[in-house]
Amino acid sequence: MTTPVVGDQALVLSGHPLQRCGGWALTLLAGRDDAGSVSAADIEDVAERVIDDVVAAATAAKDSPTYDWWKVLFALYPNSKPTHAKRPRESAVLRESVAELFAPDDPRSPLLPCTFCSRWCGTLWSKSVLPMFESIRALNTLPPGVAGWPICRACRVALWALPYAAWVTAGSATVLTCDDPAVERDFAMKNVQRSGRIRQLGFVSLPAGRGPEAVVLQALREHAGDAGGATTLWAFKNDNQEPWLHTASTRLGVARFLRAVRANPDCHRGWAMLKKMMRRRDGSGALVLDGSTAAARLLFDREGHQGERLPAKLMELARDPDALFQHTLLDWRALCRLYLEVMYDMETARLRPAASLLADWIAKEGTRGRFNEFRQAVTSPYNLSKLLMTASARLFLDGGKQEPVNHQFAQLCTDGPQGWRVRGQLYFDVMAELINRGVQVGKPGSEELSEADDADQRPGTDDDEDGYA
Ligand SMILES: [Zn+2]
Numbered sequence: 001m002t003t004p005v006v007g008d009q010a011l012v013l014s015g016h017p018l019q020r021c022g023g024w025a026l027t028l029l030a031g032r033d034d035a036g037s038v039s040a041a042d043i044e045d046v047a048e049r050v051i052d053d054v055v056a057a058a059t060a061a062k063d064s065p066t067y068d069w070w071k072v073l074f075a076l077y078p079n080s081k082p083t084h085a086k087r088p089r090e091s092a093v094l095r096e097s098v099a100e101l102f103a104p105d106d107p108r109s110p111l112l113p114c115t116f117c118s119r120w121c122g123t124l125w126s127k128s129v130l131p132m133f134e135s136i137r138a139l140n141t142l143p144p145g146v147a148g149w150p151i152c153r154a155c156r157v158a159l160w161a162l163p164y165a166a167w168v169t170a171g172s173a174t175v176l177t178c179d180d181p182a183v184e185r186d187f188a189m190k191n192v193q194r195s196g197r198i199r200q201l202g203f204v205s206l207p208a209g210r211g212p213e214a215v216v217l218q219a220l221r222e223h224a225g226d227a228g229g230a231t232t233l234w235a236f237k238n239d240n241q242e243p244w245l246h247t248a249s250t251r252l253g254v255a256r257f258l259r260a261v262r263a264n265p266d267c268h269r270g271w272a273m274l275k276k277m278m279r280r281r282d283g284s285g286a287l288v289l290d291g292s293t294a295a296a297r298l299l300f301d302r303e304g305h306q307g308e309r310l311p312a313k314l315m316e317l318a319r320d321p322d323a324l325f326q327h328t329l330l331d332w333r334a335l336c337r338l339y340l341e342v343m344y345d346m347e348t349a350r351l352r353p354a355a356s357l358l359a360d361w362i363a364k365e366g367t368r369g370r371f372n373e374f375r376q377a378v379t380s381p382y383n384l385s386k387l388l389m390t391a392s393a394r395l396f397l398d399g400g401k402q403e404p405v406n407h408q409f410a411q412l413c414t415d416g417p418q419g420w421r422v423r424g425q426l427y428f429d430v431m432a433e434l435i436n437r438g439v440q441v442g443k444p445g446s447e448e449l450s451e452a453d454d455a456d457q458r459p460g461t462d463d464d465e466d467g468y469a
Contacts, residue, residue, distance in 0.1 A: 011038040011154040012117040017234045018131050019116040021175035022158030024188035025165035034181070038154075047102040047157045053199060054160070055095045058082040065202030071170040072163050072198070075238045079128040101129060102157050112150035123156065124148030131162050132173070132236045132243075165191045167212035170203060174212045174235040178220075180228040186219040187212075209280070209287040213248070213296035220250070221258040229255035233300070248300040257299075257342040267338050270331030271295065272449050277317055311336050311424035318428070319375070326435050327446030333428035340425055351426050354388065358426075359433035361391035364398070371434070371441065378427045381419050 013023040013035045027035050029049060030042035057073060060066035074083040081087060081097045088094045109122030126148045151159070165188035167174040176187045197205050212233060220229050232249045261267045275291030282288050298309040314332045321329055340346040362370040377383035414422075434441045 009036055010040050010043055011035045011158065012119070014116040014155075016116050017175050017177050017232075018162055018236075019155055019158055020177060020184070021165050021188065022131075022155075022160070022162035024184060025161035025163075025192065026154070026158045028185075028189055028192050029161060029164060033185075043154050043157050046161060050157065050160050051095060051098050051102065054082050054098050055091050057199070058087055058094055058098075059089055059091050065205075066199065068170065068202040069163075069199045072168045072173075072195075075168075075171045076131040076163060076173055077129055077160075078238060101160065102153065104153060114152035114155055115149045116155045117152060119152040119154070121150050121152035123151060123153070125151045125156065129159075131159055132238055164195045165189075166195075167191055167215070168195060168198070172235060172237040174233055176212070176216060176231060176233055178224070178229070178231040180224045182223040183216075183219045183229070183231065186223050187215060190215050190219075207287075207290070209290040209293065211289075211293040211297070213300055214290070214292035216250070217254075217258060217292075217296045217299065220255040221262065224255035226256050226259075227252075229253065247303045248297075250299055251301065251343065253343050254299055257339060260338055260342055261335065264334065264338065266331045266334035269449065270328070270335035273328050273331060273447065274298075274314070274317070274335070276449065278313075310339050311421050315379075315424045315427055318431075321431055321442045324442050325446050326442040326444055329428065329431050329442045330435065333425075333432045336425050336428050340421055344421065346421075348425055348429075351422065351429050355426060355429035355433050357388070357392055357395065358430045359437065359439075361395055362430070362434060363437050363439050364395075371439075374430065375427075378423050381414060381423075384423060384426075 011023055011026060013020050023035050026043065026046050027033070027038055029046045030038050032038050032042065053069065054073060057066055057069035060070060070083070073080075077083055082094060088097075105122035107122070111120040111122050112124075113119065114121045124147050130149065130151075162175075163173060165175075167187075168191075176184055178184045178187075194206065212235075216231055216233065220231065229250065230252045231254075232247055235246045235248075237244045237246075261271050275295045277291075278289070278294035279287070279291035280289040280294070298313050300309075314336050318324060318329060318332060337348045340348055358374055362374060364370075374387060377387040431441050
C-alpha cells in the first residue's frame with residue numbers, strides 16, 4: 001500500500017496521465033500557476049464551474065454547439081448520470097446528481113488512501129464516473145471485495161476537469177506527460193482555450209486538420225529546458241467495441257533540435273518546405289491535415305515502432321529530385337544533418353569520402369544512368385555496398401585517386417534504423433556534391449514560401465496554418 005500523503009496541499013499532481021492532466025486543468029481554471037498554490041476554495045469554485053458546464057451540455061438541444069461538449073463527456077464518462085440516454089432533462093434535477101459527485105466526503109466513511117494522490121479520503125467511485133475507465137481494460141478491475149476506488153475530493157474534481165486541458169475530439173482525448181512541467185502547463189493552457197471554443201461554438205469552429213503533435217512541438221520549442229523534452233502523448237479512444245490507448249513519444253534532445261532548426265536559415269526553410277509538402281487537402285480543397293501537424297508527427301516515435309521518420313520522410317519526398325528545387329534539396333540535407341548531429345551525436349562529416357566517391361563516379365558519366373543506379377541502391381544496405389565497390393573499382397581502373405574500399409563504409413551498409421539514417425544523409429550529401437559540381441539534379445532556383453509556412457518557427461508566434469489563429 002502506498003503511504004498516505006500528510007500535509008495540507010489541496011491538490012497533488014500524480015504520475016497518472018489522466019489525473020495529472022485533470023490536475024493541470026483544475027490549476028489553470030483556478031487561475032493558478034502550479035498545483036501547489038491551489039487552495040480548497042479554488043477546488044470549490046472549479047467544481048461549481050464543471051457542474052455548470054456538465055449540466056448545460058447534458059441539457060442542450062442536439063443541434064446546438066453546446067451539445068458538442070456533451071459528446072466529449074460521453075466519450076470520457078460513457079455510463080455516468082449526465083451522459084446516460086435517460087438522464088433528467090431538467091437542469092435543477094440533473095444538477096443535484098452531478099453535484100453529488102464532488103460533494104465533500106461523508107465524515108462517517110472509513111478513510112482510505114486516494115487511488116491517485118494517496119491522501120486519506122472517504123469517497124469510493126465506480127468506473128462509471130472515472131474517465132476512460134470503462135475502456136481501459138488494464139485499469140478497470142478492482143481487487144475482490146473492494147466496492148470502488150477511493151478518490152479524494154481534489155482528484156474527483158480534477159478527473160472531471162480533465163477535458164478542459166486535454167486535446168479532445170468527439171470520441172477521444174489526448175493528454176501529455178513531459179519531464180518538464182512548463183511544457184505540460186503550456187499544452188494544458190492551449191487546450192483550456194481550445195475547449196472553451198468547443199463549448200461555445202462547437203467543433204466546427206476549430207481549424208481543420210490540426211492534431212496535438214504540433215502544439216507539443218511548439219511548447220517544447222518555447223518552454224523546455226535544453227536537457228529535457230522527453231514527452232509522451234497518451235491518446236484514448238472510448239469505443240464500446242474496440243477501445244484503444246495509443247502512445248507516442250518524443251526523445252530527449254528534441255527541444256534542442258527544434259531551436260537549432262529555428263536558428264539555422266537553411267534548416268528553417270527546409271522544415272517550412274516539409275510542412276508545405278505534407279499538407280493534405282481533400283477533393284474539394286478543404287484542409288484535412290495541416291502541415292505543422294504532419295511534420296510534427298515525424299518527431300514522435302509510435303509505441304512499438306522505432307521511428308526514423310524524419311530522415312526517411314525526407315528521403316521519400318526527394319525520391320524524384322527533379323520534381324524539387326535544388327534549394328530544397330540543399331535545405332533538406334542541412335535539416336537531415338542537423339537531426340543526426342543533435343539527436344544522435346553523429347559526426348556527419350564521416351560520410352564525406354563516400355559522398356565524394358559516389359559523386360565522382362556519377363559525374364564521370366554524362367547521362368542520368370549512374371545517378372539512377374545510386375538512387376535505387378541507396379535504400380538497400382546490400383545494393384549500396386555493391387555499388388560502392390563497383391564505383392571505387394571503376395574510378396581506380398580509370399586512373400582516379402581512389403583506393404578500392406571494402407571496410408570504410410561498413411556503417412552505411414548495416415541494416416536497421418542506424419543504416420537508414422546514415423543512408424538517408426548520404427543520399428542528400430551526394431546530391432549536394434553533384435549540385436556543387438554543376439551536375440543537373442533538381443530544378444534550378446528555389447520555391448517561394450508563404451508566411452503561414454514558417455509561422456510556427458518564429459519565437460512567440462502561434463502555430464498558425466492557413467491563416468488560422
Ligand atoms: Zn487524490
